[in-house]
Amino acid sequence: MAYTETELAEELENSKYKYGFTSKFDTDRVEKGLNEDIIRQISSKKNEPEWLLEFRLEAYRNWRKMKEPKWAHVKYEKPKFDEITYFAAPQPKKKLDSLDEVDPELKEMYDKLGISIEEQKKLAGVAMDVVVDSVSVQTTFKDKLEEKGIIFCSFSEAVQNYPDLVKKYMGKVVPPNDNFYAALNSAVFTDGSFCYIPKGVKCPMELSTYFRINEAGTGQFERTLIVAEDNSYVSYLEGCTAPMRDENQLHAAVVEIIAMDDAEVKYSTVQNWYPGDKDGKGGVYNFVTKRGLCDGRNSKISWTQVETGSAVTWKYPSCILKGDNSEGEFYSVAVTNNYQNADTGTKMIHLGKNTRSLIISKGISAGFSENSYRGLVQINKNAKNARNFSQCDSLLIGDKCGAHTFPYIETKNNSSKVEHEATTSKIGEDQIFYCQQRGMDEEQAVSLIVNGYVKEVLNKLPMEFAVEAKKLLEITLEGSVG
Amino acid sequence: MLSIKNLKASIEDTEILKGLDLEVKPGEIHAIMGPNGSGKSTLASVLAGREDYEVTEGDVKFNGKDLLDLEPNERAGEGLFLAFQYPVEIPGVSNMNFLKQAINSIREYKGEDAIAAKEFLKKVKEKQDLVGLSGRLANRSVNEGFSGGEKKRNEIFQMAMLDPKLAILDETDSGLDIDALKTVADGVNQLRRKDNAFIVITHYQRLLDYIVPDVVHVLSEGKIVKSGPKELALELEEKGYDWLKEDEGVNA
Ligand SMILES: Nc1ncnc2c1ncn2[C@@H]1O[C@H](COP(=O)(O)OP(=O)(O)O)[C@@H](O)[C@H]1O
Ligand SMILES: [Mg+2]
Numbered sequence: 001m002a003y004t005e006t007e008l009a010e011e012l013e014n015s016k017y018k019y020g021f022t023s024k025f026d027t028d029r030v031e032k033g034l035n036e037d038i039i040r041q042i043s044s045k046k047n048e049p050e051w052l053l054e055f056r057l058e059a060y061r062n063w064r065k066m067k068e069p070k071w072a073h074v075k076y077e078k079p080k081f082d083e084i085t086y087f088a089a090p091q092p093k094k095k096l097d098s099l100d101e102v103d104p105e106l107k108e109m110y111d112k113l114g115i116s117i118e119e120q121k122k123l124a125g126v127a128m129d130v131v132v133d134s135v136s137v138q139t140t141f142k143d144k145l146e147e148k149g150i151i152f153c154s155f156s157e158a159v160q161n162y163p164d165l166v167k168k169y170m171g172k173v174v175p176p177n178d179n180f181y182a183a184l185n186s187a188v189f190t191d192g193s194f195c196y197i198p199k200g201v202k203c204p205m206e207l208s209t210y211f212r213i214n215e216a217g218t219g220q221f222e223r224t225l226i227v228a229e230d231n232s233y234v235s236y237l238e239g240c241t242a243p244m245r246d247e248n249q250l251h252a253a254v255v256e257i258i259a260m261d262d263a264e265v266k267y268s269t270v271q272n273w274y275p276g277d278k279d280g281k282g283g284v285y286n287f288v289t290k291r292g293l294c295d296g297r298n299s300k301i302s303w304t305q306v307e308t309g310s311a312v313t314w315k316y317p318s319c320i321l322k323g324d325n326s327e328g329e330f331y332s333v334a335v336t337n338n339y340q341n342a343d344t345g346t347k348m349i350h351l352g353k354n355t356r357s358l359i360i361s362k363g364i365s366a367g368f369s370e371n372s373y374r375g376l377v378q379i380n381k382n383a384k385n386a387r388n389f390s391q392c393d394s395l396l397i398g399d400k401c402g403a404h405t406f407p408y409i410e411t412k413n414n415s416s417k418v419e420h421e422a423t424t425s426k427i428g429e430d431q432i433f434y435c436q437q438r439g440m441d442e443e444q445a446v447s448l449i450v451n452g453y454v455k456e457v458l459n460k461l462p463m464e465f466a467v468e469a470k471k472l473l474e475i476t477l478e479g480s481v482g
Numbered sequence: 483m484l485s486i487k488n489l490k491a492s493i494e495d496t497e498i499l500k501g502l503d504l505e506v507k508p509g510e511i512h513a514i515m516g517p518n519g520s521g522k523s524t525l526a527s528v529l530a531g532r533e534d535y536e537v538t539e540g541d542v543k544f545n546g547k548d549l550l551d552l553e554p555n556e557r558a559g560e561g562l563f564l565a566f567q568y569p570v571e572i573p574g575v576s577n578m579n580f581l582k583q584a585i586n587s588i589r590e591y592k593g594e595d596a597i598a599a600k601e602f603l604k605k606v607k608e609k610q611d612l613v614g615l616s617g618r619l620a621n622r623s624v625n626e627g628f629s630g631g632e633k634k635r636n637e638i639f640q641m642a643m644l645d646p647k648l649a650i651l652d653e654t655d656s657g658l659d660i661d662a663l664k665t666v667a668d669g670v671n672q673l674r675r676k677d678n679a680f681i682v683i684t685h686y687q688r689l690l691d692y693i694v695p696d697v698v699h700v701l702s703e704g705k706i707v708k709s710g711p712k713e714l715a716l717e718l719e720e721k722g723y724d725w726l727k728e729d730e731g732v733n734a
Contacts, residue, residue, distance in 0.1 A: 429533075434570040436554035437530050437563075438584035438640065439591065448583055452574030452623065 059176035059186030066180045151196040158194035173256040173293045181252040182289040185221045192223035197232040208237035224255040228263035235266040253288045261296030269305040290317040294326035302329035304460045306469040308476040318347035321355035328357040331457040336369030345374035350383035359390040365401035372404040379411045386416035394424040447474045489540035491528045498524045500704035509676045514683045516701035517723045522683045526652045530564040559591030561647030565637035572624040580624045609642040614665045631662040638669040650681045655689040667692030687719040
């Protein structure tokens with residue numbers, strides 16, 4: 001794997017962008033800053049083996065030498081890394097005594113999503129032991145998984161119970177020095193999920209990170225590692241079954257997937273973190289490194305994402321197609337409204353023979369938002385007969401938003417074939433009027449048209465997730481026309 | 483049912499409708515004919531509530547309500563339907579989904595419950611047969627990849643599903659072969675009742691062989707310059723529209 005995110009970011013630096021918004025970090029924390037002592041403390045508190053401490057320290061030393069990347073199409077106030085609390089459970093949520101104390105705007109959104117009062121209490125941090133609760137959720141299906149030899153647990157548990165597996169695979173796909181944020185994550189990650197599917201096992205249910213979401217505040221630097229052994233299958237869901245308004249400003253996660261011979265991993269995300277208010281204040285910066293390695297022959301990794309949240313999203317779930325005949329897929333819907341910024345896309349790195357990749361990206365921009373698709377398709381010398389097809393569509397709602405498409409294609413052999421199609425369209429007044437004439441109000445019309453536009457991607461999501469995603473699209477685009 | 487008085491409307495500061503009067507009673511079919519550019523589609527759009535047009539003067543009552551005060555979807559809720567001259571494509575939205583949303587939106591407007599799945603499917607089957615579209619709609623997106631004729635039939639199908647009080651058909655006949663034309667006319671005739679009405683905008687007399695109007699109006703330069711019985715259509719076919727312009731002073 002000869003390339004890193006940092007190299008790519010440098011290449012992309014030279015695009016113009018005229019746009020700013022501000023956001024301040026809450027500095028009201030107990031412990032601040034980052035140094036080797038803090039990392040040692042994290043590691044010892046978590047009772048980690050020596051090699052993991054070394055992993056963290058090395059990542060930290062690398063990170064110190066790295067420069068924070070400048071994103072071509074994303075502008076934001078840089079996080080002040082010395083003012084972040086890395087160790088104390090990141091900013092414990094204020095305990096509220098009842099739902100009446102919850103931000104009414106937030107409450108309204110919960111109601112619209114049809115979330116139960118109990119669930120609302122959890123999400124809003126009303127006095128309740130969410131950790132205990134989430135543990136029980138997890139254990140209900142743990143037995144069933146254990147029967148099949150599937151390991152699915154928090155990253156910390158995995159480090160204690162399956163140290164050899166963690167040691168073997170961690171950092172194999174996303175090296176600790178891969179990019180600025182991955183390095184930071186590798187140094188200070190707090191928790192995450194670990195999933196291991198043994199040879200020949202098809203995981204009988206969708207695995208989801210549900211349990212993790214309820215653990216207030218651990219989302220800042222999380223790490224996910226999924227290993228699918230030969231001829232295994234798993235469908236993994238990440239994200240929220242409810243809107244999560246993360247109080248953490250910076251979210252820098254790392255997700256690694258490894259698929260061996262004939263293995264298949266489907267990874268679906270619905271992301272709806274706090275996007276900031278209507279004027280572009282606040283919100284989450286989502287800088288995530290997600291990468292899958294199709295290590296074995298005929299292996300397949302498929303990313304599906306619906307991105308509606310965050311003030312700034314920078315994210316390129318990628319596939320490294322190393323095994324011959326391996327296959328990578330990327331299905332994405334990214335919606336931005338108000339002053340949101342999204343720069344997302346994928347990278348398909350073809351290394352093996354007859355490798356195939358498919359990219360379907362649907363961007364929707366409304367308000368004053370900026371939405372960029374950035375995709376790299378790289379076909380290397382040995383990737384004989386590699387194939388890629390990319391379809392990147394952008395839909396604009398209103399005339400103050402922007403959509404950008406940056407396809408980067410590098411082909412180093414001539415037996416391969418790369419096809420790229422892109423369209424940009426404005427949501428048609430004709431279409432809206434047509435729907436209105438049939439009795440729908442403007443919002444119903446927009447949501448119907450948008451749902452049609454993204455159908456191809458939503459169809460890839462598991463049923464409940466698709467329903468969730470639809471509702472989120474509606475909420476995100478509410479009031480974006482007229 | 484519909485009463486238009488001295489309607490004036492413009493687009494981008496150009497006046498298109500220049501004082502138009504029209505009275506439509508329940509049970510009637512009115513035909514509106516006129517040369518290209520005379521304002522037929524403009525009239526249809528203004529009645530349906532398209533934003534691009536500015537109504538500068540006049541009054542439109544629809545079943546006692548001030549039509550011009552209502553939003554387009556409210557007009558639909560009140561029972562106004564427009565079969566578009568150029569039906570719009572909506573990729574990825576299935577016909578069935580679209581129709582169900584439409585029916586339920588109108589029901590909601592009227593304070594009724596959403597339609598039951600069974601009732602909906604039954605209705606679809608029945609009305610599809612009416613316009614000769616059986617089995618051709620189910621898995622396709624709204625008007626996407628439809629032939630011209632299919633689009634027009636789909637408009638009539640939607641009309642049949644929504645069962646409006648007043649339907650305006652804007653050149654639904656243009657571009658149709660004779661069989662399709664008959665199907666469309668059949669559809670209209672079967673929907674015709676004492677308590678609903680149609681305004682049929684057309685260029686050609688031939689549609690009126692199949693949909694027999696009570697009154698024929700001639701629209702020219704934004705005004706109705708002549709109204710008469712169905713035979714007027716034949717006369718227009720023969721003589722064209724020019725003679726009416728010379729007549730205008732006399733008629734007015
Ligand atoms: N967007 C527009 N801007 C300016 N003039 C327009 C616009 N749309 C239509 N018109 C003009 O309005 C007149 C009436 O058009 P229309 O109602 O479509 O006529 P018809 O349906 O009778 O053929 C025509 O002269 C046409 O050129
Ligand atoms: Mg016309």
